[in-house]
Every structure is written in C-alpha cells, then in structure tokens.
Amino acid sequence: MTAARLIELWRGGLRESVHSGHVVIADVNGIVEAWGNPGAVIFPRSSCKMIQALPLVESGAADAARLTDRQLALACASHEGAALHVGAVGEWLAHLGLDEGDLRCGAHLPGDAHERRRLVCSETAPCQLHNNCSGKHAGFLTLMRHIKAGPEYVELDHPVQRAVRRAFEEVTDEKAAGWGIDGCSAPNFACTIEGLARAMAGFAAPGTGARGQAQRRLFDAMVAHPELVAGEGRACTALMRAMRGRVAVKTGAEGVFVAIIPERRLGIALKIADGGTRAAEAAITTLMLHLGLIDRNDPAVARYLTGPLTNWRGKVTGELRRAEGFP
Amino acid sequence: MTAARLIELWRGGLRESVHSGHVVIADVNGIVEAWGNPGAVIFPRSSCKMIQALPLVESGAADAARLTDRQLALACASHEGAALHVGAVGEWLAHLGLDEGDLRCGAHLPGDAHERRRLVCSETAPCQLHNNCSGKHAGFLTLMRHIKAGPEYVELDHPVQRAVRRAFEEVTDEKAAGWGIDGCSAPNFACTIEGLARAMAGFAAPGTGARGQAQRRLFDAMVAHPELVAGEGRACTALMRAMRGRVAVKTGAEGVFVAIIPERRLGIALKIADGGTRAAEAAITTLMLHLGLIDRNDPAVARYLTGPLTNWRGKVTGELRRAEGFP
Numbered sequence: 001m002t003a004a005r006l007i008e009l010w011r012g013g014l015r016e017s018v019h020s021g022h023v024v025i026a027d028v029n030g031i032v033e034a035w036g037n038p039g040a041v042i043f044p045r046s047s048c049k050m051i052q053a054l055p056l057v058e059s060g061a062a063d064a065a066r067l068t069d070r071q072l073a074l075a076c077a078s079h080e081g082a083a084l085h086v087g088a089v090g091e092w093l094a095h096l097g098l099d100e101g102d103l104r105c106g107a108h109l110p111g112d113a114h115e116r117r118r119l120v121c122s123e124t125a126p127c128q129l130h131n132n133c134s135g136k137h138a139g140f141l142t143l144m145r146h147i148k149a150g151p152e153y154v155e156l157d158h159p160v161q162r163a164v165r166r167a168f169e170e171v172t173d174e175k176a177a178g179w180g181i182d183g184c185s186a187p188n189f190a191c192t193i194e195g196l197a198r199a200m201a202g203f204a205a206p207g208t209g210a211r212g213q214a215q216r217r218l219f220d221a222m223v224a225h226p227e228l229v230a231g232e233g234r235a236c237t238a239l240m241r242a243m244r245g246r247v248a249v250k251t252g253a254e255g256v257f258v259a260i261i262p263e264r265r266l267g268i269a270l271k272i273a274d275g276g277t278r279a280a281e282a283a284i285t286t287l288m289l290h291l292g293l294i295d296r297n298d299p300a301v302a303r304y305l306t307g308p309l310t311n312w313r314g315k316v317t318g319e320l321r322r323a324e325g326f327p
Numbered sequence: 328m329t330a331a332r333l334i335e336l337w338r339g340g341l342r343e344s345v346h347s348g349h350v351v352i353a354d355v356n357g358i359v360e361a362w363g364n365p366g367a368v369i370f371p372r373s374s375c376k377m378i379q380a381l382p383l384v385e386s387g388a389a390d391a392a393r394l395t396d397r398q399l400a401l402a403c404a405s406h407e408g409a410a411l412h413v414g415a416v417g418e419w420l421a422h423l424g425l426d427e428g429d430l431r432c433g434a435h436l437p438g439d440a441h442e443r444r445r446l447v448c449s450e451t452a453p454c455q456l457h458n459n460c461s462g463k464h465a466g467f468l469t470l471m472r473h474i475k476a477g478p479e480y481v482e483l484d485h486p487v488q489r490a491v492r493r494a495f496e497e498v499t500d501e502k503a504a505g506w507g508i509d510g511c512s513a514p515n516f517a518c519t520i521e522g523l524a525r526a527m528a529g530f531a532a533p534g535t536g537a538r539g540q541a542q543r544r545l546f547d548a549m550v551a552h553p554e555l556v557a558g559e560g561r562a563c564t565a566l567m568r569a570m571r572g573r574v575a576v577k578t579g580a581e582g583v584f585v586a587i588i589p590e591r592r593l594g595i596a597l598k599i600a601d602g603g604t605r606a607a608e609a610a611i612t613t614l615m616l617h618l619g620l621i622d623r624n625d626p627a628v629a630r631y632l633t634g635p636l637t638n639w640r641g642k643v644t645g646e647l648r649r650a651e652g653f654p
Contacts, residue, residue: 009581009602012507014517016370017581017602043343106639121448131639180339181644190341254336254344274601275336275344312433312458317508 004036005323006272007279007286007306016318019279021255021272023287023326024197027265028205031194035326038194041177042271045188047252049076049136050218050260051171051199052186055163056139057214061146065096072221073228074135078251080231081110081130088228089134098141103128104154105137105184112231133184135228140186154186161187170211171199183253193269196258200267203248203260219260222248235281235304242294242301249284251277257284264291282306282320290327331363332650333599334606334613334633343645346606348582348599350614350653351524354592355532358521362653365521368504369598372515373405374579376463377545377587378498378526379513382490383466384541388473392423399548400555401462405578407558408437408457415555416461425468430455431481432464432511439558460511462555467513481513488514497538498526510580520596523585527594530575530587546587549575562608562631569621569628576611578604584611591618609633609647617654 003020010016022036031038044051053075056062062072071092079085093099110116110130119126128134140153140160149159156179165187169176172195182188191199203219206212222229226240229250239249248260255272257280268287272279285304288294294301306320330347337343349363358365371378380402383389389399398419406412420426437443437457446453455461467480467487476486483506492514496503499522509515518526530546533539549556553567556577566576575587582599584607595614599606612631615621621628633647 011370012505012515012517014368014370014505014507016507017600019601041341043338043341104640108639117447120444178339178341180341180343181638181642183638183644185638185640185642188339190339273344274346274603274606276601276603279601311508311510311512312435313431313512315508315512317510 002037003040003273004326006035006326007282008321008323009318010321011318018323019272019274019276021270021279021283022193023268023270023283024193025266025268025287026194026197026201027267028198028201030198032266033327036193039192040271041190041192042196042256043180043188043190043254044196044258044269045182045252045254045256046078046133047250047256047258047269048168048196048199049078049250050203050222050248051168052136052164053139053218054167054171054211054214055160056143057217058167058210059143059146059163061143064146065142067142069221069224070228071138072218073225075139076218076222076250077135077229078132078236079135079228080112080234081126081132082112082115082231085135085228085231086110086115086129089129089138092138093141096142096145100128102141102151103131103134103137104152105131105133105186107131111234131184133186136186137184156187165189171202172196173198193271196269197267200258200260200269201265202267204262204267205265219248219262222250235285238300238304239285239288239294242298243288247288247293249288251280255280257281259284259287261291261293278320286322287327329364330367330600331653333362333653334609335648335650336645337648338645345650346599346601346603348597348606348610349520350595350597350610351520352593352595352614353521353524353528354594355525355528357525359593360654366519367598368517368519369523369583370507370515370517370581371523371585371596372509372579372581372583373460374577374583374585374596375495375523375526376403376405376577377530377549377575378495379463379491380466380545381494381498381538381541382487383470384544385494385537386470386473386490388470391473392469394469396548396551397555398462398465399545400552402466403545403549403577404462404556405459405563406462406555407439407561408453408459409439409442409558412462412555412558413437413442413456416456416465419465420468423469423472427455429468429478430458430461430464431479432458432460434458458511460513463513464511483514492516498529499523500525520598523596524594527585527587527596528592529594531589531594532592546575546589549577562612565627565631566612566615566621569625570615574615574620578607582607584608586611586614588618588620605647613649614654
C-alpha cells in the first residue's frame with residue numbers, strides 16, 4: 001500500500017503542494033482506523049521518548065534518584081532550550097553529581113526565541129543542555145548511574161540502549177526492523193506505523209504491573225507539564241494544554257506524531273512521507289478534532305489546524321486543507 | 328501521470344523520507360528529458376522573477392532609469408536581506424524619488440545572519456527593504472513610474488501586472504492556468520512544468536528582437552552577480568558561482584527550481600510535490616551534475632549534492648540519495 005494524501009496546500013484555487021503519509025489509530029487489539037500503509041516501516045525519532053524512558057522508571061532508577069514528574073516530563077521532551085528547560089536539566093545533572101560534559105547529545109542553538117537571542121547577542125555558544133533531547137539524555141544518565149554502567153550510554157550495545165531496545169520491541173510487539181543514529185546520537189529503532197500506534201495504545205490502557213505503572217506515570221508527567229515537553233509556541237505544548245490532561249501528544253523529526261488517549265483507550269501514530277513538520281502538525285490536530293478532543297474555535301490550536309495562510313502583509317494567500325477522505 | 332520519486336533520505340539502511348516531484352529539461356522545441364508529469368500545473372513562485380522582469384527591460388523603463396546589471400540582478404533576486412541587498416535596493420528607490428514606504432512586499436526578518444543579528448540584538452524591526460523580493464518590487468516600481476501608472480502596482484489589473492502576465496503567457500506559450508497571491512503580495516501566475524521549462528529554454532536561446540535582448544541581458548545580470556540573486560550560504564549563489572557564468576539557476580518557494588543553460592540551449596524546471604526546499608536544492612544540483620556543469624568534488628556545492636548527513640556531534644546519521652532512475 002502506498003502513502004495516502006493527508007494535507008494539501010492550496011493557492012489561488014489550485015493545489016500547490018501535497019503531503020502524503022501513513023496514519024494508524026489503534027487500540028490494544030489492533031487497528032481501529034488507518035490511512036496509507038499501516039505496515040510502513042519508520043523511525044519514530046523523538047515521538048518514542050516515552051518508550052525510551054520506560055527502563056528509567058521500571059528499573060527503579062527514577063525512584064532511587066527521587067525524580068519528580070517535572071523530570072519525567074523532560075525525559076520525554078523535545079524541548080525548546082528555554083531557560084526553564086536548560087535550568088531544570090542542569091539541576092538534574094548536578095543532583096546526580098554529573099554535569100553538561102557527561103551528556104552525549106551535542107549542542108545546537110535553542111528554538112526558544114529569548115534564550116536564542118541571549119546567546120546570539122552575547123556571542124555565547126549553546127551547550128549540550130540546550131539540545132532539545134537533553135532531558136532524555138539526563139534520563140539515560142540516571143539509568144546509567146543506577147545500573148553502574150560505563151559513560152558511553154549512546155552506544156548501541158550499552159546496557160541503557162539494550163534496555164531501551166527491549167522495552168521498544170515489547171511495547172511495539174515487533175522485533176526492531178533496524179536502527180539508525182538520531183540527531184542526538186542515541187540509537188533510534190525502526191518499527192511499523194501499526195507497531196508505534198499499538199505502543200501508544202498500551203500507554204492509553206496500561207496494565208497493573210510495573211510496565212503499566214511506568215506507562216501511567218510517564219503519561220501523567222507529560223500532560224501535567226506540557227510546557228516542559230516542548231515549549232511556548234510549539235504544537236505539542238499547545239495541543240496538550242488545549243486538551244487539559246486528557247491526551248498526550250509528541251512529535252518526532254521527519255514528520256512523525258503520536259497521541260495517547262486514555263479515555264478512548266486509543267493510540268495514534270502518523271508519519272508524513274516527505275518528513276514535513278507543517279503537515280504532521282496539521283494531521284495530528286485534524287485527528288484530535290476528528291475524535292472530538294479539541295474545539296475548532298479554540299484560538300490556542302487554530303494555527304495548527306488546516307485553514308487560511310496569510311503573508312507578510314496579512315493578506316490571505318493560500319489555505320492548508322485536509323485531503324479528500326482524511327480523516 | 329503522477330509525481331516521480333526524486334530525492335530520498337536514508338537512515339540506518341532504511342528509507343526514512345521520500346520527496347517526489349516533476350522535472351522537465353526542455354529546448355525551444357519541447358521536452359528533452361522529463362520525470363513525473365510535465366503537464367502538472369504549478370505556481371513558479373520566485374523562480375519566474377526573470378520573466379516578471381521582462382516588461383521592465385522591454386518597455387525601455389530600465390534604460391530610462393539607467394538601471395545597472397546589479398539592479399537587474401536584484402530584480403530577479405530572492406535575496407537574503409544582507410546590508411548589501413538592503414542598501415542597494417534603498418539607493419535604487421531613492422534614485423527613483425521613492426522610498427521604502429512605496430513598496431508593497433511587506434517586511435520580514437532577513438535570512439542573512441549578520442543583518443538578522445543586528446536587527447534582533449538592537450531590537451530593530453525589519454523594513455520592506457529586507458523582504459527577499461524587494462528588488463523585484465523595485466523593478467515593478469521602476470516600470471510603474473515609467474508608464475505613469477498608479478501606486479498599487481501589485482493589484483492584478485494594474486498595468487504592471489497586466490504586462491507581467493502578457494510576458495509570462497508568451498514565454499511559457501500557455502494561457503495562465505490561474506493566479507495566486509505570492510508571499511510578497513504580487514500575483515503569481517500558474518503554468519505547467521513543461522511551460523516553465525520552455526520559458527527557461529527561451530532565455531537559454533534568445534532571439535534577436537527586443538524580447539531576446541531582454542532575456543540575454545537578464546541572464547547576464549544574474550550570472551554576473553550571483554551574490555545579489557540570493558546571498559552567502561544560499562544554493563542559487565553557490566551554484567551560479569561554481570558554474571562561472573555558464574548557467575543561471577533560481578529557486579522558488581514550495582520546492583521549485585529552474586535553470587537556464589545557454590551553451591546547451593536548454594531550460595530546466597522542477598517542482599517538489601511536497602514543497603520541500605532540501606529536495607529542490609538536491610534535485611537541481613543533481614541535474615547540474617548530470618549535465619556535466621558542476622564538479623562532484625567542488626566543496627562549494629557539496630552541501631547541495633546528495634550525500635551523508637551529520638548530526639550535532641559530527642556523526643554521520645543518514646544520507647540524502649537520488650531515487651532510483653533520477654536522473
């Protein structure tokens with residue numbers, strides 16, 4: 001099966017650009033609704049951070065380090081590198097007796113406008129704490145310390161990544177179709193869209209064991225602290241705030257988005273074939289509307305919904321639309 | 328015919344993302360080589376600025392205002408809003424007895440890192456001169472003054488835009504399939520990929536009349552001043568510099584790229600269906616390599632060719648590849 005048309009850009013009454021992709025809405029028993037190819041193999045990228053955080057909680061490392069919900073939210077975050085995020089991750093590392101130099105995620109300029117401006121205007125280089133994945137890496141370091149493993153925690157055969165792979169294969173119920181190196185240097189395991197949606201359904205309907213408790217705890221941390229999971233002006237934060245704790249959503253690079261919907265016991269995974277973020281954001285927001293979880297008139301989510309696009313003079317120049325049949 | 332796979336992103340031995348689109352290489356007699364659907368209707372966006380500048384030259388307005396090749400290059404530019412570009416367009420308007428307020432392009436933060444930093448760190452708002460289309464608009468104002476037309480030169484029925492539409496339909500040899508409003512508020516007319524490639528072939532093999540002289544003059548201006556057509560760190564500038572006056576290339580929003588190749592009497596037009604810039608740049612650079620116009624080992628163009636992608640720590644994480652069969 002090929003990718004399905006999901007989101008289109010229209011201008012002057014003509015279709016200017018088209019984003020195709022794959023979407024699966026699943027419960028623990030399997031596919032409930034799908035577009036494109038549920039068997040398409042993808043890299044979840046940062047959309048699976050709550051899966052990568054499972055060993056941190058299940059191993060007892062999170063409790064041993066007395067991690068708070070704020071820290072668990074950061075472990076699942078692709079944050080903006082605002083002072084809020086950088087400060088919290090820095091304190092977390094200090095509490096472990098570690099510092100920024102122990103991270104293996106690399107440094108990049110933060111997305112947060114204020115922090116970016118502070119760095120650029122003071123000619124200060126960003127540090128690894130600014131990396132959008134620094135919270136996930138602080139979680140890896142916490143587990144690394146707990147199991148007394150070596151410092152190169154992003155190596156594929158490091159006990160931390162072996163534990164992550166085991167959890168990933170269990171919750172997707174698939175053997176990893178492969179692995180790649182993510183932007184933050186950590187391994188990222190491949191699975192089908194269906195497998196990723198199934199994993200999210202597991203978080204939506206957690207069991208009573210250690211796995212279920214960890215899933216519930218990570219979901220609760222994400223929805224309790226949407227500002228830590230991404231940041232101001234970001235889709236994940238705006239959508240989670242708008243859904244007031246009912247749903248956790250998480251983006252991943254190259255057009256991936258997932259959702260965890262406990263009240264419906266549903267999980268969602270989607271991948272835009274071309275990797276386009278604008279389409280991934282419009283698609284997940286459209287699905288939240290489709291499931292009655294957001295209000296079309298909520299100004300906080302309007303910019304992520306399909307609708308008119310304006311130019312530098314405020315003129316409407318085009319429109320982002322749902323492709324016919326989606327959803 | 329549907330879009331053809333052109334550029335792919337690979338990670339860990341798996342295809343992570345795919346960009347499809349339409350490509351036509353044409354001479355004045357028609358299609359020489361094509362991928363995807365040559366009849367696909369597109370908006371050329373900024374890739375057709377040399378067409379939008381034809382009435383400026385053909386009307387005698389450019390000569391009456393004593394425009395230099397530098398100004399004609401700016402009329403065809405999507406510039407970075409560097410001090411170089413902002414200063415030159417400002418002087419041009421002053422020479423006409425006009426100022427920034429006469430522009431109708433709107434203001435946006437420039438792409439140029441130095442100028443952007445200067446504005447952000449001094450809390451100065453960008454002005455319309457910073458708009459990447461300000462040179463095109465200065466050309467429109469020059470023609471407007473020459474023909475003594477009213478100030479609202481971006482209106483569809485304004486004499487300037489009627490002249491642009493006439494030239495556009497003549498060089499594409501098609502009746503415009505429609506029109507939209509561009510990011511800079513000017514009308515942008517729709518045509519087929521084949522029509523846009525045919526128009527570029529016309530610039531590559533200009534006749535001896537007023538049209539041919541204008542086409543030759545605009546081509547010469549673009550290749551003589553690649554730094555004015557885009558700016559440092561931009562594909563158009565890097566590729567034109569690398570091809571040392573032999574070829575003019577121009578990008579347009581939503582994944583469009585064109586090329587004018589006089590020595591082969593060829594024109595090229597391509598559109599990435601999803602609007603992806605990374606794929607449009609990789610595709611046009613791949614075609615220049617395919618036609619023997621650039622050297623695979625030229626470090627100045629390496630970042631626009633398909634090849635390895637590295638992350639924040641310099642690790643190779645993936646690879647941009649040509650899809651099978653392209654080119």
